Amino acid sequence: MAHDFKEHSDDTIFQDAVDALHxxxxxxxxxxxxLLLKSDQNNPTYWVWLSAAVDTQNERVYCLQTALKLDPENGTAKRGLVLLGALPPDESVQPFPMNRPRTWEEKLLLADEQPKEKGLKAFSKKPAVRLAGLTVIGVALCSLVVFGFVLPRRANIRPTQTSTPGPSPTFTATPTLFGSTAIPTNPFSGPTPLWMFLPETYTPTPRYASTPRAVEASDYYRLAEDAFKKGDFDTYILNMEMILPIEPTSADIPYLIGEAYRLKGEANNAIRAYNDSIEIDPNYGPPYLGIARARLMGNPNFNAESLLNEAVRRDPYYAEAYLERARYHLQHNDPESALEDLERAEELLPLSPAVHLLYAETYxxxxxxxxxLEAAQKAYSLDITSLPVYKLLGELYLEDEQYQKAAEALEIYTIYATEDALALAELSQAYYEIGNYEAVVVTFDKATELNRTGLRRFYAYRGLSQLELGNADEAVNDLETAVRENDRSFAVRLGLTRGYYMQGKYGSALLQTDAMGSLAETDEEKALTLYWRGLSQEGRGDTRDAIRTxxxxxxxxxxxxxxxxxxDALDHLKELGFSTPTPRTPTVTPTLRTSPTPSRTSTPTRTPTRTPTRTPTP
Incomplete structure (x- = not known):
């Protein structure tokens, strides 16, 4: 019975959602x-309707793609993705059905095409009939005014009443707590927060040593907490300062005030508040951590190790201090020390996603x-609302050549982190590796509009994608930039050779094949070099060298x-009038490689610098 009630409740909520859309x-x-998706995330119908309710195109694509994954035969999801450009047109996908009459067609009919009207309706459209009707209506209105208003008023004449001079009566407004008018809640807009897709809301890590408040301070503390949750740090500080004279021996009050100043970006005020906390209780550990964080805000090169050590010494069970010290060691290229602190932090906070995220960065x-990758996946399982986890997972999947997963993780991240140019560039790399060339161009264009700094190594992916799309000029521009960034990439040299050849610049293409020859390490790469050298020499008119090649x-x-x-080589030799040699029978079957895979260069920033490995089909 409870199950039937839940289904009925869900149907009612769903119908309310549809009505709201209408x-x-x-x-x-x-x-x-x-709300419905929290209870049933595998319902494709909910995802399709949610795509009509969200605000951005990326969100619509994400909802429809999710619906299509759950129901691969969902025609509505397919049609929506085709209209949004996320799926290629397919004749098997039927257009949206017409479920309403086309009333506009009747308005386009000419006078002689429209059906003849009959009966009373046709009679009423005659000019004479209309004039007579208006006359009757006018006479009726005049009679109503005369007999209904004028004559009765004359029979009931009364002396005019005079009003007593004086002020108009006033009404006293009902007093409120703050004497202000309530502000209506604005409807939510923008990308749906990730936490709204959760069946249950995660419980945040409790604050350090939550001290019971005095009765006189409880109201101030409650108001302060409400303001903190809203991000109103000024109101939070104001109410916490009201508690100071009530609880002069509570070291956590000035510490929490310092935290609010730090979150506001006011490092100096934060340090003063932290010092006030230390004066009250020198053995209280959190303000030492707070001072270290505030100092690093103003000077990233500040040596905060002694302060972090002091925080741990004052409180050996302070997990956040171990976590911050691990982060400090990692930033100073000491991952071994960071790992030791993380092990201690994990003992104190075994289910903290922040610990496992920092584990991933340390490894x-x-x-x-x-x-x-294992640690990042653990962090994701503990908190799917953490955006940094999505970015790190995307980068690790790129390194592990799991390009589809990389694209999915980075797509979610860039929906919310819209100003991260590097993440968009990494997403364009993932799109290239899965063959979505149009998306590569669009995504990398967005990245370069935001910030071109540090993105030169990704120009290769847009250039090679432009080649696949047949845009030779755009491809050459990007690949020339990529060569200036890394002139030891065989794949980029090959792409530039193709681009020059498409432009008819056979001499430039030949020069690139010379560079390819010096970089070729495998028989497959040597074969590609000979193939494009032959085409380039033939284009230049050097028939002898083309035949030899x-x-x-x-x-x-x-x-x-x-x-x-x-x-192609056989056909070109026949056109040039020369016989072909007998092909060699391979003595050892080599591993067929469709693309050269240069070695990777790891960087401390986790940014993959692997050269594009997809070799375009000749």
Whole structure:
């Protein structure tokens, strides 16, 4: 019975959400649909309707893609993704059905095409009939005015009453607590917060040593806490300062005031409050951590180790101090010391996502990518609302060549972190590796509009994508930038060769094949070099060298080239009037590589610098 009631309740909420959408009340619809998804995240219908309630195109695409994953045959999701450009057009996807009459078609009919009207309606449209009707209505109105208002008024004449001079009566407003008018709540807009998709809200880590408040201070403390939750730090500080004379021996009050100043970005005021806390109780550990954080705000190179050590010494069970000291060690290239502090922090806070996120960053600094990915996934399982986890997972999936997962993680991150140019560039790399070339161009364009600094190594992905889209000029511009960033990349040299060849710049293409020859390490790369050298020489008119190059290519094992490369070489030799050599039978079957994979260079910032490995089909 309880189950039936829940289903009935969900149906009612769903119908309310649909009605809200029909009224144009998107915030209300989004709120109701999000509530439904908390209880049933695998319902594709809810995701489809949520796509109509969200505000941004990225959110709509995400909702429809989720619906399509849950129901691969969902026609509505497919049509929506096609209209949004996230799926290629498909004839099997039927257009939206017409479920309402096309009233506008009747308005386009000419006078002689419209059906003839009959009966009373046609009679009433005659000019004479209309004039007679207006006359009757006018006479009736005049009679009503005369007999209904004028004559009765004359029969009931009374002396005019005079009003007594004086002020108008006033009304006293009902007093409120603060003497102010309530402000209506604004409907929520923008990307749906990640926590709204949770079946249950995560319980935050409790504050350090929550001291019981005096009875006289309880109201001030409650108001302060409400202000803190809203991010109103000024009101928080004001109410906490009212508690100071009530609880002059409580060291946590000035410490909490210092925390509010620190979160406001006022480091000097924060330090003064922390020192006040230490004066009350020198053995209270948190203000030492607070001073270290405030000092680092003003000077990232400040040596805060002694303050962090003091915080741990004053309170060996202060998990946040161990976590902050681990972060400090990691920033100063001491991951081993960071790991020791993290182990202690994990003992005190075993279910803290922040601990496991820092574990992942520490293992990454130690070049242990397997453990880094495992720790990041653990952090994700503990808190799916943490944006830094999505970014780190995306970067680790890129390193692990799990490009689809990398794209999914970075898509969610960039929906909310819209100003992170580096994350958008990394997302464009993931799109390139899964073959979504249009998305590469759009995403990397957004990244360069935000900030071009530090993105030169990603130009290769947009350049190679432009090649696949047939945009030679744009491709060459990007690939020339990529070569200036890394002139030892075989894949970028190959792409630039193709771009020059598409532009008809055969001499420039030939120069790039010379560079490819010096970088080629495998037989597959040598075959690609010979193939494009032959095409470039033929384009330049150097027939002799083109023939020699084609013959050298055909003399290699068949398994080191694609069938198209071999057939092209045979066709070009026939056109040039020369016979072809007998192909070699491979003695050892090499591993077929469709793309060269240069070695990676790890960087301390976790930014993958791997050269694009997808070799475009010749």
């Amino acid at each position: 009224r144009g009340d998107k915030p209300r619809a989004k709120e109701l649909l999000t 990454l600094a130690m070049d242990d990518r397997e453990k880094a 084609y013959n050298e290519l055909l003399g290699m094992d068949e398994d080191v080239m694609t069938p198209k490369m071999r057939q």
